[in-house]
Amino acid sequence: MKLKIFFAAFINLFFISFPQNIIGCGPDADPYDYYTSFFSNNLAEAKAYQPFYYTGYNFLYAEQEPVNTTEVLAKEWAAYCGKPVTEKEALLFVTEYSLVDLKNLYNHIEKKQALFVAAPIKANSMTHYFIRSKDLEGLGYVLYAKQVEPYVLGSNNNWEAIIRDSIKMDNLMKNGRQLFNAAKTQFFKLKYGYQVTRLAHYSNNYTAAIVTYDAMIAGNKTKSVLQPMSMALKAGALYRTGKLKEAAYLFSKAFYESDVKRISNYISFNWAVTTQKLREEYLALCA
Incomplete structure (x- = not known):
């Protein structure tokens, strides 16, 4: 009996010593369970580069843009x-208030009409x-941008296709x-x-987009986040017209110049770089 107990204990010890012999189930590998990174976590802009930390399991370390575009514009x-x-109230003004309310404000300033808007807007x-500055140029631009938005961003309902x-x-x-x-x-x-x-760009008139940007x-x-955002629009138009090298170059510049839409520019750059073209052909544009 003692001999049987000895052999049973010996066999159990053997399997414990070699865990690869134990067949079991467990969770998938954690893509973030190591600390390799192409960018130092101590960099001042570490957050902006976080999506590009190295991970062997995912295309990106994080899929959410590092900064919010509308907040930067606000x-x-x-x-x-x-x-x-x-910044908080500027964000509300340019993103939440309706075209009707802003037109009402414009007419109040220009024509001294009564201001019929909700109390929070007032x-x-x-x-x-x-109202104080009578800056109709600035308010006029906001009105114009409000008219453009439905054709480039769509409605607030993400389930509806953009018309x-x-x-x-x-x-x-x-x-x-x-x-x-x-x-x-x-x-x-x-x-x-x-x-x-x-x-x-969004009307698929890519030649016009390129010409408009250049002109x-x-x-x-002017220093503004709209500079790299506009450059990325031209890059997209170049990509759509088959000029991949030029598109990749501009996407890389937009990526470098701003935290805004950094993931979008990275992915677009990745699309524009193809194995059919030599690396030197792309790098020649950087000279």
Whole structure:
């Protein structure tokens, strides 16, 4: 009996010593269960590069854009208006308020009509800025951008397909060019150039998108997140017209210049680089 117990214990010890002999089930490998990274976690911009930390199991370490585009644009608007306009209220003003309410505000300032808007809109610090400064150029741009949005972003209902009316988009492009020519500052010329390029791109008029960028944006030196965003639109148009090397180059520049849409630019760059072309052909554009 003691001999049987000894052999049973010996066999169990053998299997325990060699776990590969034990067949069992467990969870999938954790793609984040190691610390290899192409970017130092101590970098000041570590968050912006987090999606590109190395992982052998996923295409990206994180799939969410590192920064919110609308929040960055709201920050620019708050800086443009100056204190006491806050980024939070600028975000509400440019993203949440309806075209009807903003037209009401415009007519109140220009024609001294009664202001029939909800109390929170009246109380918004950016509303106060426009009433105080009578900055119809700035408010006029917001109105124009509101008209463009449905054709490039769609409605708030993500289940509905975006309806792109080419005739209305073409009319908005013509209107945008007129407003671009009438704009008094490079700040708003850049904004109108971005919107017209955007409309051309999303109406599948890629040649017009490239021409618009070159004519209305390329020479503008205004510092804004719209610079790399516009560049990415041109890059997308180049990609669609078969100019992959030029597209990859601009996507790489847009990736470098801003945290905004960094994942989008990375993926687009990846699409534009093909094995059919030599690496040197792409790198030649960087010289």
